Amino acid sequence: MLNTVAWFEVATDDPQGAEKFYGELFGWSFAADAESAKGGTDYRLIGYPGAEGFRGGLFATGGAFPGHAVFTVAVADVAATCERAERAGGEVVFKLLDNPTGPDFGYIRDISGNLFGVFAPRSER
Template identity: 30%
Template sequence: MKLDALVPGGPCWVELGTGDPAAAQRFYTELFGWRCETDPRQEAGGYTVAHLGDAPVAALGPLYQEAQPVAWNVSFAVSDADVTARMIDEAGGKVLVGPMDVFDAGRFVVALDPGGAAFQLWQARSFPGAGLFDAPGSLGWVELMSRDPARAEAFYTTVFGWTVGTSEHYTRWGVGGLDFGGMVTMDDKFPPEVPPHWLPYFAVADVDATAATARQADGAVLMEPTSLPDGPRIAVLRDPQHAVFGVYRAADAA
């Protein structure tokens, strides 16, 4: 079974850091039908939450640091961000930002795993995270691209207590008996300049139509729509500012 709700240790939020937030809002609104609301407080720095109906599903914001890449960032739910941050350091990762409070919404950490893939922690207070999962236009899967899968497996199972399963040479991450993501080994097909990273996948009703819409909206299709053996139909896309993300057919989720 796939994860379809917030659980400790599982993905709880996804946010885009981009050099052109206004253009990103236009692109993703066209692609997913999001309704975007920007926090009016100056100290929020233009942070914008995307909704489907009344449910928050993702966020978009400007680049807050000079070295910050244009990218989607995945947050994982934790009960204590400070304790988990210490576990990250002890397990060979590196904390880059925080732990820090975000208004009264929650406590936040940005970290790197031992291979250099960035991820985030979220200790919820008034804001629990995404209000919808695994439905068209919302997050439904997260995938780690790693050059050292054995080390990554040891790190994430230590820090989060994830379970690890395999099918057709594909590593699957799980928590509480439900799968929420996987891991791909970065082989020679990946250019050396591409760093290890987490790739979010959004559910869509029609992968082929979504890929066509992305092209028409000045995005790009990095992996053409493909039906995986005994798996979903997927594609990997890039927005006009070069943030990469995946999509999968919601009807295939199991």
Template identity: 30%
Template sequence: MPFRENAPSGAPVWFDLSSSDPERMRDFYAAVFGWTYEVTGEEFDNYVMFRHRGHDVAGMMGKPAPEMPDAWNIYLSSDDVNETVRRAEKAGGSVILQPMDVGTIGSMAFVQDTSGAFLGVWQPKTHRGTQIWGEAGAPYWVEMHATDYPAATSFYRDVFDWQIQVTGDSDDFRYCLQIVDGEQLAGIMDATFLPPGVPANWHFYLGCEDVDATLAAVEKHGGTVNMPPEETPFGRLAGVADPGGAGFMLTSLSDWKSRS
């Protein structure tokens, strides 16, 4: 789906970077992925809008506290952010940021799910979220690594009304998909393989025409490679971080979303 006007309720809808050096990160993502950007001004605390082929793809803001690490935030869509937060608390999650209006463009909140992962909630108004998907330089897949897989699957089913399709249920590989109208939109992986102290987390994949060339560009412009490229049944994958340390994944443009 190269272009999407509206995200289904409960689906990944937006990505933004919390950065210690927004000016440097603007240049990094422009150089590596060809993104353009616009600084919105003081009304929105100089929030940066990244665009890909003229369409909104992601955002960026300065870190709210210096002790926080640079990180990408992932938001799920909500028809009613107040109700979603209420349901998150009822399901055993925690509210990190109470619902708030962002001008006339939407309403947001931050929660922590029952497996420990942090997540944004976005109720769109005039800002409908990420518009370009599934191509080079755009989000290709969104995935959660759950240290408590049963708790995570129950949370997203109860809070966001996920229709879940299990694609792996063995000790070696447990994985499920969020399905909306037959389309795969996000996944949850049983991540008990994570080292002690590493929390459950959401992350996303950006599509690449050439993963190895993109890795070279990441390093040339000050980023790092966290996971060397490898061939998998789902394409060529790699993990990287920008110069501020915010991590994300890269994937080749293969039809790897079918995990059944």
């Protein structure tokens, strides 16, 4: 469903440490995302006990982005959503459109400075 929280992401420059931490703490499992790897990105899918499939991702930042843990909202159009966020007083921190190895996505700060993500599922592009 669009305009709902559909994913979560943990970003870190220590992906092995994060896997160990969250694996031990919550019993989460991790699997490399082959599509992201094709584009040179270390992105790992997160599964957790009782859930079907993957519900989140672990982004190995390589120090290029600050660490964060965010919720991500599925939207029909990332560019349009980013424009609406700016008109509403938010700040677009990053956006990737026409992503060849995954969904279009962006990071936005709300009016209080909180970071969250938006993405367009491939079926919506």
